[in-house]
Amino acid sequence: MTTRLRVLDDGAWLSINDTREVRVSELWRLESSDFCDCDLVDLVVENFQTIGVDGSTVETRVHGQCIACGAAGTTGWLPVGRIRDGEFAEFDRSSVRRSRTGIHRR
Amino acid sequence: MPTDVEQWKSEAYGLEVRDHLFEFAQEGYDSIPDDERDAWFERFKWWGLYHQRNGQEGYFMMRIGTPNGVLEPGQLRVIGEIADEYARGPGTNPIFGDAYADFTTRQSIQLHWIELSDVPAVFEKLAANGLSTQQACGDSWRNIVGNPVAGKDGQEVIDAWPVIRELNETFKGNDDHTNLPRKWKVSVTGSADGSGQGDINDLAFEPAYKRVETGGDGDEDTVGFNVRVGGGLARNEPRLARDIDVWVPPEKVSDVAGGLSALFRDYGDREDRYNARVKFLVDEWGAEAVRETLQEEYVDFELETAGRDVREEYTYNAGEGERNDLIGVHEQKDGTNFVGLNVLVGRMGAADVLELADLAEEYGSGEVRLSQRQNVILTDVPDAALDDLLDEPLLDHYSPDPSPFMRGSVACTGTEFCSLSIVETKNRQVRFARWLKGNVDLPSGVDEFHIHLSGCTASCAQPQIADVSLRGMKTRKDGDPVEALDVGLGGGLGDDPQFARWVTQRVPVDEVPGAIANLIESFAAEREDGESFRAFVARHDDDELDALVDPEETDYDDPMMHNTKRTWYPYAENDGIDEGPPVPADD
Numbered sequence: 001m002t003t004r005l006r007v008l009d010d011g012a013w014l015s016i017n018d019t020r021e022v023r024v025s026e027l028w029r030l031e032s033s034d035f036c037d038c039d040l041v042d043l044v045v046e047n048f049q050t051i052g053v054d055g056s057t058v059e060t061r062v063h064g065q066c067i068a069c070g071a072a073g074t075t076g077w078l079p080v081g082r083i084r085d086g087e088f089a090e091f092d093r094s095s096v097r098r099s100r101t102g103i104h105r106r
Numbered sequence: 107m108p109t110d111v112e113q114w115k116s117e118a119y120g121l122e123v124r125d126h127l128f129e130f131a132q133e134g135y136d137s138i139p140d141d142e143r144d145a146w147f148e149r150f151k152w153w154g155l156y157h158q159r160n161g162q163e164g165y166f167m168m169r170i171g172t173p174n175g176v177l178e179p180g181q182l183r184v185i186g187e188i189a190d191e192y193a194r195g196p197g198t199n200p201i202f203g204d205a206y207a208d209f210t211t212r213q214s215i216q217l218h219w220i221e222l223s224d225v226p227a228v229f230e231k232l233a234a235n236g237l238s239t240q241q242a243c244g245d246s247w248r249n250i251v252g253n254p255v256a257g258k259d260g261q262e263v264i265d266a267w268p269v270i271r272e273l274n275e276t277f278k279g280n281d282d283h284t285n286l287p288r289k290w291k292v293s294v295t296g297s298a299d300g301s302g303q304g305d306i307n308d309l310a311f312e313p314a315y316k317r318v319e320t321g322g323d324g325d326e327d328t329v330g331f332n333v334r335v336g337g338g339l340a341r342n343e344p345r346l347a348r349d350i351d352v353w354v355p356p357e358k359v360s361d362v363a364g365g366l367s368a369l370f371r372d373y374g375d376r377e378d379r380y381n382a383r384v385k386f387l388v389d390e391w392g393a394e395a396v397r398e399t400l401q402e403e404y405v406d407f408e409l410e411t412a413g414r415d416v417r418e419e420y421t422y423n424a425g426e427g428e429r430n431d432l433i434g435v436h437e438q439k440d441g442t443n444f445v446g447l448n449v450l451v452g453r454m455g456a457a458d459v460l461e462l463a464d465l466a467e468e469y470g471s472g473e474v475r476l477s478q479r480q481n482v483i484l485t486d487v488p489d490a491a492l493d494d495l496l497d498e499p500l501l502d503h504y505s506p507d508p509s510p511f512m513r514g515s516v517a518c519t520g521t522e523f524c525s526l527s528i529v530e531t532k533n534r535q536v537r538f539a540r541w542l543k544g545n546v547d548l549p550s551g552v553d554e555f556h557i558h559l560s561g562c563t564a565s566c567a568q569p570q571i572a573d574v575s576l577r578g579m580k581t582r583k584d585g586d587p588v589e590a591l592d593v594g595l596g597g598g599l600g601d602d603p604q605f606a607r608w609v610t611q612r613v614p615v616d617e618v619p620g621a622i623a624n625l626i627e628s629f630a631a632e633r634e635d636g637e638s639f640r641a642f643v644a645r646h647d648d649d650e651l652d653a654l655v656d657p658e659e660t661d662y663d664d665p666m667m668h669n670t671k672r673t674w675y676p677y678a679e680n681d682g683i684d685e686g687p688p689v690p691a692d693d
Contacts, residue, residue: 004141006110006144009525010379010526010564011380011526012526013160013525015144018140018141018143018144023160023525023671024525024528024562024671025521025528025562025578025580025669025671026669026671027580027582027587044528044580046528046562046563047341047526047563065579065611067579067580067582067590067612070611070612072342
């Protein structure tokens with residue numbers, strides 16, 4: 001089954017199968033990463049740069065800012081949710097995410 | 107690989123979209139197939155329609171792009187009537203009520219809560235009165251901006267209005283320029299005050315003198331325009347338009363503008379929308395290569411080198427000098443006057459719009475013009491009518507002599523309707539301005555103080571060119587996420603334009619008025635004799651300024667600290683995202 005993944009509205013939304021599912025302006029917590037020196041990055045999601053999929057996990061790269069230290073930039077690939085039986089389920093927004101590297105396809 | 111948007115545009119875009127739009131309007135919102143909605147919503151933008159954000163399904167923002175902000179006699183009344191009849195939705199704004207019009211920083215008009223089924227009737231009424239939404243949004247020529255009182259301004263070097271009209275007629279609905287890689291914002295200014303704000307547009311024509319051969323008795327100074335390319339504020343990548351060393355006489359502006367638009371069409375980046383604006387092409391190529399390519403591939407005459415400009419006279423949004431805006435009474439060159447009225451954050455209730463249209467007819471010619479500071483201007487008011495106009499009760503609210511904090515406030519749409527914004531904006535800026543007016547005094551001799559609030563980095567409120575720049579952010583306060591603002595200082599245009607420096611990050615919104623009050627107190631105490639705020643900022647480093655900002659809770663109360671993006675409408679009693687209204691019925 002094909003899953004349609006898009007960044008819409010100039011980076012304001014991630015759309016999965018023609019439904020806006022994940023929005024900017026949330027705070028996400030990231031495990032220590034290259035993004036900044038904080039043990040726990042507290043990231044304001046300002047803009048989605050791209051969307052991809054790794055297996056059943058939908059991932060994105062985000063432009064944002066860590067509100068703990070002020071570092072700003074673009075993250076590595078971050079998981080946002082999973083496709084199961086063609087349905088998208090967003091991960092709990094309060095969960096701690098881990099950036100990963102790898103090959104992604106749209 | 108081309109983007110989704112490029113794919114959608116290649117399938118249908120421009121004039122042809124109107125027929126589809128009308129079909130959908132006829133058959134109902136639900137007739138747009140689910141899997142085609144994003145494509146059609148993208149195409150609708152070319153016709154000035156933006157689908158509003160999640161929670162407001164089936165409602166649209168409609169932008170009416172007025173060339174140079176000029177509303178001819180009778181047109182403001184049409185706007186008021188349309189706002190009153192069609193721009194009413196399920197959400198009531200606690201400050202502005204049920205129906206209103208927004209005047210934008212690009213001299214346009216925005217209406218909200220427009221239903222698809224009403225679009226044909228609205229278009230018909232607009233067209234019957236010489237107005238249009240065509241190309242108000244989307245990847246094409248937007249409405250051309252400039253000094254709104256072009257043709258009337260006593261300080262004018264050259265009348266830019268005929269040039270703007272020609273560009274508007276040439277590039278509206280022009281197949282060769284319908285589908286550009288991204289938006290194309292053009293400014294044409296004929297006055298010496300800088301009020302066209304060319305520096306922050308993709309393409310700017312600014313008044314300049316050039317000694318040219320006359321063919322007879324020798325050379326003489328001719329007034330035309332110098333050309334700059336690649337300005338813009340969005341996405342944390344602000345750029346001032348670059349001087350490409352070209353002067354053009356008025357009769358050839360259209361050739362050069364068309365050449366540059368075609369250059370952008372052919373060489374702009376269609377594979378990455380973040381990199382698509384012409385400012386990035388100028389970054390990559392340099393101004394010289396832009397000029398060379400324009401000369402070699404897009405115009406069939408020899409380009410003149412730049413002429414003598416009048417930038418040293420620029421004062422608009424400059425932070426000091428006369429005419430930082432066009433508020434107040436100003437003499438026109440025909441001996442009558444134009445009267446600039448302050449519209450706080452650019453929003454005016456429909457009833458007030460209609461009353462203003464009455465005043466324009468009673469005291470002036472009926473014409474109204476819109477400025478890039480979200481204000482309105484009544485033109486052609488004779489001296490004998492001035493006192494009576496100034497005594498009108500409506501001008502108590504839309505003042506020609508407002509408090510500096512009212513006068514200086516600019517705000518974008520914000521989370522009330524916009525998908526990108528991180529924070530609530532217009533109502534918040536109204537609350538800020540009222541609190542500052544009641545609690546803070548500017549030092550003597552400081553009559554203007556510009557505070558621009560933009561909900562995100564798209565920078566629709568032009569925050570980087572204000573004395574105090576506010577930009578939407580998030581932070582935690584007592585552990586809880588709250589709306590916050592980054593604070594920038596010292597931006598402005600003028601002869602030596604500069605963008606604000608972001609000195610203090612993530613101030614919780616309820617501490618921002620206190621921060622501004624403390625900053626102004628320090629400015630008053632430490633300024634040198636007659637020093638402007640912008641000059642004061644310029645002689646301090648970022649750390650010093652950060653210390654002066656000093657956020658503080660005061661008796662200012664902010665009712666929108668929570669995540670307003672998670673509401674269907676921030677001001678609704680039951681505001682949960684799942685409690686929004688159903689898609690409007692197709693009647």
